[in-house]
Amino acid sequence: MHYGAERIGVTVLPTSVGNTERQIDLMQDLGATAIACTPSYLLHIGEVAEKMGVNIQKDTKLRTGILGAEPWTEGMRARMEEWLGIKAFDIYGTSELSGPMFTECSEQKGVHIWSDLALVEVIDPNSGEPLEPGERGELTITILQKEALSMIRYRIGDISVLDDEVCACGRTHPRIQRIQGRVDDMLIIRGINVFPSQIEYALMAIPDVGQHFQIVVDRKGALDDLLVRFELNKEAFSNKINDLMLIRQNVEHRLRISLNVNVDVELLEPGSLPRFEGKSKKVIDRRAL
Amino acid sequence: METGKHVMRQISIFSENRPGRLAAIAHALGEEKINILAFSIAEANGFGVVRVLVDQPEKAHEKLLSLGFNTAFTDVIAVKMKDQPGGLYDVAKILGDSGVNIEYSYAYSGKEGAVLILRVDHVDDAIKRIKSSGAALLERSVFH
Ligand SMILES: [Zn+2]
Numbered sequence: 001m002h003y004g005a006e007r008i009g010v011t012v013l014p015t016s017v018g019n020t021e022r023q024i025d026l027m028q029d030l031g032a033t034a035i036a037c038t039p040s041y042l043l044h045i046g047e048v049a050e051k052m053g054v055n056i057q058k059d060t061k062l063r064t065g066i067l068g069a070e071p072w073t074e075g076m077r078a079r080m081e082e083w084l085g086i087k088a089f090d091i092y093g094t095s096e097l098s099g100p101m102f103t104e105c106s107e108q109k110g111v112h113i114w115s116d117l118a119l120v121e122v123i124d125p126n127s128g129e130p131l132e133p134g135e136r137g138e139l140t141i142t143i144l145q146k147e148a149l150s151m152i153r154y155r156i157g158d159i160s161v162l163d164d165e166v167c168a169c170g171r172t173h174p175r176i177q178r179i180q181g182r183v184d185d186m187l188i189i190r191g192i193n194v195f196p197s198q199i200e201y202a203l204m205a206i207p208d209v210g211q212h213f214q215i216v217v218d219r220k221g222a223l224d225d226l227l228v229r230f231e232l233n234k235e236a237f238s239n240k241i242n243d244l245m246l247i248r249q250n251v252e253h254r255l256r257i258s259l260n261v262n263v264d265v266e267l268l269e270p271g272s273l274p275r276f277e278g279k280s281k282k283v284i285d286r287r288a289l
Numbered sequence: 290m291e292t293g294k295h296v297m298r299q300i301s302i303f304s305e306n307r308p309g310r311l312a313a314i315a316h317a318l319g320e321e322k323i324n325i326l327a328f329s330i331a332e333a334n335g336f337g338v339v340r341v342l343v344d345q346p347e348k349a350h351e352k353l354l355s356l357g358f359n360t361a362f363t364d365v366i367a368v369k370m371k372d373q374p375g376g377l378y379d380v381a382k383i384l385g386d387s388g389v390n391i392e393y394s395y396a397y398s399g400k401e402g403a404v405l406i407l408r409v410d411h412v413d414d415a416i417k418r419i420k421s422s423g424a425a426l427l428e429r430s431v432f433h
Contacts, residue, residue: 237359238361239301239361241337244338268305
């Protein structure tokens with residue numbers, strides 16, 4: 001990605017993660033217009049900037065975020081775009097394929113797979129059989145132009161849906177929809193499959209919920225117990241206990257509807273959950289023996 | 290009747306129900322040399338709302354916000370009570386007779402005597418009713 005950007009004439013600052021204050025200083029000093037990182041790290045940058053008194057929208061030239069390496073949702077995109085005043089694009093790849101390779105176009109309607117470079121198929125993770133476009137399953141990739149280390153129907157483990165319709169941008173390269181999780185991320189709660197991304201999707205549609213949440217799975221007796229802890233949005237607070245209890249009920253209700261399992265929720269103060277600079281760790285599974 | 294001078298600015302703070310949260314709030318206010326005149330904690334399953342009356346509400350609000358607390362201003366009124374047996378009854382009776390609906394209340398007894406802090410639905414209306422029923426309301430200037 002670094003060399004690709006340089007090839008098209010972009011000045012690249014390989015700052016990696018960490019020392020976030022300094023990164024924000026650099027962004028201001030050098031007038032950075034785009035950033036590539038994980039969605040969680042961009043959230044972290046936004047929060048650190050607020051603490052420093054820096055308004056990303058007004059005090060920096062940032063207008064593009066290229067975000068990937070962990071699953072994120074449309075709700076999170078809408079929030080980040082509004083909050084930071086940027087356009088946020090999804091990027092996809094895995095370390096086995098030399099990192100990020102595919103990204104969204106200006107339509108922001110799924111990641112284009114350059115079909116002269118790679119063949120992506122969606123399979124049923126249990127049977128290994130290919131699925132139809134539009135069906136959800138595990139991605140496999142065949143790299144068409146790699147010679148030394150060939151990869152044929154390599155199972156990445158990510159769950160998505162393939163869309164082979166022509167994109168509104170005019171490109172005919174197929175698109176994969178948002179990565180909905182990994183085959184090995186899937187939680188089985190009382191026999192029902194639950195992806196952390198479904199929980200994020202439901203939470204991000206509720207304005208009272210802040211950006212950060214945590215999923216805790218435990219076993220109480222013979223039953224799996226799903227607890228979702230979320231930070232209250234800074235603006236969501238009224239002084240009435242009743243309003244807060246309604247928020248909790250509403251979140252429980254919405255999660256139950258979208259996941260089909262009962263969920264306990266816990267309201268947290270803003271800033272109380274751990275922040276991550278790389279890939280975030282949102283799931284704590286205490287069921288392990 | 291001028292009612293504005295009787296409206297106090299209470300600060301309400303959302304707090305998780307875990308050890309040290311009240312200490313964190315109290316420490317922040319102490320650091321800014323803000324004096325707490327009265328406070329109460331309302332608890333629900335797993336979280337609570339801390340309500341404080343302080344001498345410098347703006348400064349307290351700003352400080353708590355900067356520490357990331359969810360805080361909001363709430364208008365409350367303060368009714369004077371006699372600091373003696375039956376004092377609360379006198380006031381409670383007046384409130385009942387005047388038809389003022391109370392959302393919540395808490396009390397303290399200090400230098401200026403005993404005081405009942407009230408959060409009511411319609412502040413201006415409540416002030417008028419309480420005064421015309423014969424109870425005394427503290428003025429904002431007593432606190433801040
Ligand atoms: Zn396109």
